[in-house]
Amino acid sequence: MKKLFSSMLTVTMLSIVLAACSNPGGDQSKNATNEPQNGGSSPKTETVTLKFWRPSGNDAENGAISKLIENFEAKNPGIKVDLENVPFDNYETKVRTALAGKTAGDIIAIDAPTMSSYANAGALYDLTSFMEADADLKDIPEGILQSMKYDGKYYIAPISEANIALFYNKKMFEAKGIPLPSKNVDEAWTWDQVLDAAKKLNDPAKGVYGIDPAQGFGGGEGPAYFKTPILWQFGAEVLSPDGSTAKGYLDSKEAKEALTFYQSLYQTYKVSPLELPPDPFPTGKVAMFVDGIWDLANFTTNFPNFKLGEDWDIAPLPKAKRQAMANGSWTFGVTADSKYPKEAWQLINYMTGTEGAKIYADMTGALPVRYSVVDQTPKMKEYPYSVFVGQLQKYSMPRPVTPAYPAVSAAIRELFEDVGQGNRDVNAAAADAVKKIDDAIEALKR
Amino acid sequence: MLRIIHFLAMTIIAVLCLLPIVWMVLGSMRSYQELFQYATQVNLHLLIPVKWTFQNYIDVIFDDQNPFLRYVFNTLFVASTVTFLVLLINSLAAFAFAKLSFRGSSVIFVLFMSALIIPGEVMLVPNYMLVNNLGWLNSFKGLIIPSTLSVFGIFMMKQFFEEIPTEILESARLDGASWLQIYRAIVLPASVPAMITFGIITFLGNWDAYLWPLVVINDDRMQMIQVAIANFTSMAGTEWTKVLAANTIATVPILVLFLVLQRYYVQGITMSGVKG
Secondary structure, eight states, X not given: OHHHXXXXXXXXXXXXXXXXXXXXXXXXXXXXXXXXXXXXXXXXXSOEEEEEEEEOOOHHHHHHHXXXXXXXXXXXXXXXXXXXXXXXXXXXXXXXXXXXXXXXXSEEEEEGGGHHHXXXXXXXXXXXXXXXXXXXXXXXXXXXXXXXXXXXXXXXXXXOBOOEEEEEEHHHHHHTTOOOOOOOTTOOOXXXXXHXXXXXXOBGGGTBEEEESSSSSOXXXXXXXXXXXXHHXXXXXXXXXXXXXXXXXXXXXXXHHHHHHHHHHHHTSOOSOSSOOSSTTTTTSEEEEEEETHHHHHHHHHOTTSOBTTTEEEEOXXXXXXXXXXXXXXXXXXXXXXXXXXXXXXXXXXXXXXXXXXXXXXXXXXXXXXXXXXXXOGGGGSTTHHXXXXXXXXXXXXXXXXXXXXXXXXXHHHHHIIIIISOOOHHHHHHHHHHHHHHHHHHHHO | OHHHHHHHHHHHHHHHHHHHHHHHHHHTTSOHHHHTTTTTSOSGGGTSOSSOOOHHHHHHHTOSSSOHHHHHHHHHHHHHHHHHHHHHHHHHHHHHHHHOOOTTHHHHHHHHHHGGGSOHHHHHHHHHHHHHHTTOTTXXXXXXXXXXXXXXXXXXXXXXXXTSOHHHHHHHHHTTXXXXXXXXXXXXXXXXXXXXXHHHHHHHHHHXXXXXXXXXXXXXXXOOHHHHHHTTEETTEEOHHHHHHHHHHHHHHHHHHXXXXXXXXXXXXXXXXXXX
């Protein structure tokens, strides 16, 4: 708890420092005027070294990135790429500290929803002209293009997407004689159906819970990624369309309905575990588990005896009034202080273009962003990938786009903790969350 | 009767303290699949592996991309150097505060002490920018030199040095010894337990350092242990068995150090606590 607090304190402090260090517009224009000079004065034979920072992934992801860099260096002899894999948990701490000292990598990986906060602080290089010239933007679904833009300008390019669905333990369903949910993307179970099944599957004596609706109560961006969709599914929004306030949205009737339902899973019906053990699904501690596509590979390698199709299966994410889940995954951006924005863009364009993204998708099993890559990857049209791809293209939406996003994310995490874990009154908890978000939006205006 | 109760209470506390370490060591010898399989109910396999394996150690040590033993060596080098410099510099400072009378000594000491209330997180960015301007980023210098001042250490050693009778030092002065000679011949030999205590605390602190190495070091090959262990966590989850194996390896040097110096450590804590 102390560690959590101190790391939260760090990130908050750093956000303030980053905001204070920025001089809006100044960095961008300086770079824009410097760039042609750099290009003109430095002879082509000189080797450019690009620093590339990203949070460390699993072995497959790290291997895929290394492979992409190798290919890129082979094609561009004048450019060398210096990759650093930073521990995932404290990646942003490191990036924000380095940005304040103007020593961050030329290319940094960015979780899509945090982009506005970086862009607003003037920390990112405007990639719009590069992208419109050679990124083939028509190949990217509209919903995802929205998540790459802040204030009408493109700052980031995504290499892959992610998506979440309902994982269920087939053996447990069969033992209780419960009909299995459909694998068709358009036939998602309603939360009421899920609750019915959860009540039958719940078996406290054996330590089995019915459902974990949104990955328990963790830290970081995970809670916002998994829990915001519950609000959307019940018809609520987090912010007003212009992003100016959460009042009337996060505390709307629909939002309270969503929160009350979420609370009832933990407190009234007790079908959800207040404390989630590690890997609860493959070890048989929860019967239904909302989880991401990345765990397909994890379960295959780490739990070879737990087989897809025999022991477990995947169904579309449950709905209430509508189907919804968040898009926006890891992307790449160029820092405003980079000396080589053009070369940095070349690397990003290779990695996120059709060729690079295809290699990445093949090696990691992540969801491709580009239509062209999906077309070239037959397995994406087959179960279980079809569920994730279908949801991504039809029902996914970006998390609120606002420079106050770090505060929004924290407020949503605390809101769901308060009502689910703390059994707090839904009205009071929602009012608190609205105030936190509106205060943060207000503070940014000053 | 009282002895038995004491003995029982101590045993229970010892078992409670050891349990996580035993779980870590035994857990590092299981496959990932079974690590949490038995974690929610009390049974034999909660601790004892069903199938023993050393694969985790092999994976951790023989990883080409992240050579763990190299990180152990890096950390050993940095932590030992820092410990040596910290002991030298801060004990001299403490000696000056305790025994030398110079103008403004108490004001300077209060200024030093006030630094204790500033949390490390607040100083992260200023320190980072300073180290950057000095050109020490991504080097062991950047890890070692900013760590050589320990305000807590100065405070602790000052308390200890004040116990040494001033009369002895004064008679040495009369016999013509310089302050540095007095420090080496009289003060230092008298303060071995305190120095060892302080040394262990410093070494442990640097062995466990995470945030500062995380931001200062960019080259993977120069990384410290704790950052390397944190690298086993990614968005796709944590490779717990590797974490346990790496932690077991990382615990060994500390355990050896502590076993050898244990006697002095306890002595040092009790002595620095006694007043008058």
